[in-house]
Amino acid sequence: MTKPLPTAPADLDHFDLAILDILQKDNATPQRVIGEAVHLSAPAVQRRIKRMEESGVIEANVAVLDPARLGQPITILVEVEVESERIDLIDAAKRSFAAAPEVQQCYYVTGEADFMLVIIVASMAAYEGLTRRLFFANHNVKRFRTVVVMDRVKTSLAIPLT
Amino acid sequence: MTKPLPTAPADLDHFDLAILDILQKDNATPQRVIGEAVHLSAPAVQRRIKRMEESGVIEANVAVLDPARLGQPITILVEVEVESERIDLIDAAKRSFAAAPEVQQCYYVTGEADFMLVIIVASMAAYEGLTRRLFFANHNVKRFRTVVVMDRVKTSLAIPLT
DNA sequence: GCGTGCCGCGCAAGTTTGTTGCATAAAGGG
DNA sequence: CCCTTTATGCAACAAACTTGCGCGGCACGC
Numbered sequence: 001m002t003k004p005l006p007t008a009p010a011d012l013d014h015f016d017l018a019i020l021d022i023l024q025k026d027n028a029t030p031q032r033v034i035g036e037a038v039h040l041s042a043p044a045v046q047r048r049i050k051r052m053e054e055s056g057v058i059e060a061n062v063a064v065l066d067p068a069r070l071g072q073p074i075t076i077l078v079e080v081e082v083e084s085e086r087i088d089l090i091d092a093a094k095r096s097f098a099a100a101p102e103v104q105q106c107y108y109v110t111g112e113a114d115f116m117l118v119i120i121v122a123s124m125a126a127y128e129g130l131t132r133r134l135f136f137a138n139h140n141v142k143r144f145r146t147v148v149v150m151d152r153v154k155t156s157l158a159i160p161l162t
Numbered sequence: 163m164t165k166p167l168p169t170a171p172a173d174l175d176h177f178d179l180a181i182l183d184i185l186q187k188d189n190a191t192p193q194r195v196i197g198e199a200v201h202l203s204a205p206a207v208q209r210r211i212k213r214m215e216e217s218g219v220i221e222a223n224v225a226v227l228d229p230a231r232l233g234q235p236i237t238i239l240v241e242v243e244v245e246s247e248r249i250d251l252i253d254a255a256k257r258s259f260a261a262a263p264e265v266q267q268c269y270y271v272t273g274e275a276d277f278m279l280v281i282i283v284a285s286m287a288a289y290e291g292l293t294r295r296l297f298f299a300n301h302n303v304k305r306f307r308t309v310v311v312m313d314r315v316k317t318s319l320a321i322p323l324t
Numbered sequence: 325g326c327g328t329g330c331c332g333c334g335c336a337a338g339t340t341t342g343t344t345g346c347a348t349a350a351a352g353g354g
Numbered sequence: 355c356c357c358t359t360t361a362t363g364c365a366a367c368a369a370a371c372t373t374g375c376g377c378g379g380c381a382c383g384c
Binding site: 192193194204205208209212 | 369370371372373
């Protein structure tokens, strides 16, 4: 009984939480520095990080880039409503949205709309092309509402670790 | 004239783009491995990464965590409409939303609503408390619509680097 | 057309960081 | 009460990052 299911909440103590809070702000922080911050030796920190990576608590280690500097200055939010809620059609839509690199995020939601997308594009022309491929080509898309982002006030994947 | 404004698009060649594409998937990739992938030596890769970090093309290096494993299994999207569009009140709202750790993302948008928020909470009770602090306590918030996420189909900050 | 200066490269050495073996101490179960 | 398990720190080791240096390509100007 010592092995909980992979989806079950892992048993993390306050050391782990402190380490995670540092890593989700800056994962280039040396283990020695983390160790000093949480009052643990560097090897102890290293072993905890490795365990959390293997258990999936840490999903990935990534660099966050500035879209404007990379010629993709436009962020767009899209609410998508589907025709049929048949599960296979919903799953197909999920796969379709997830596979598009311009779709940064995709949420399947309750309420009037069925999906909420966050999209990054270089131009409105590029977005128009994307709507053809993603929405007009999918006969199960009944309606979609486009909202243009004026200011990316806050964009992170950080989780509140109280 | 060699120093463009910080917001101006940096001059990135295909080496830089290839490096960034690797880093935004896994920034723990050794520079030696990156070098082999892009046909460059490790020091060359290192100097390019450093330059892109200093210029701000790389905004941050972070670990992505699994919210469910951390006792925060609920993702909520909120559309917020404000009473007055006075710029000082809008800015105050931006600061207020950005300061809340439960608010993972905040976009200032066109259209009916004024803000779109992505929120991570442990429970609906916690969300109820957050609405009090964030929306009901702010007299400029006219209306907010809560949408509950059933499936986080795709959640990343990756930018399409074609 | 030919020098000259500027960049960015690769190589190699030096430095920091990450990793592993080992002995010890605290915690839980038989 | 002892034994197993688990996590720790220290020290040695391995790997990665970082820097100095000389070389070659490219653009500019003569």
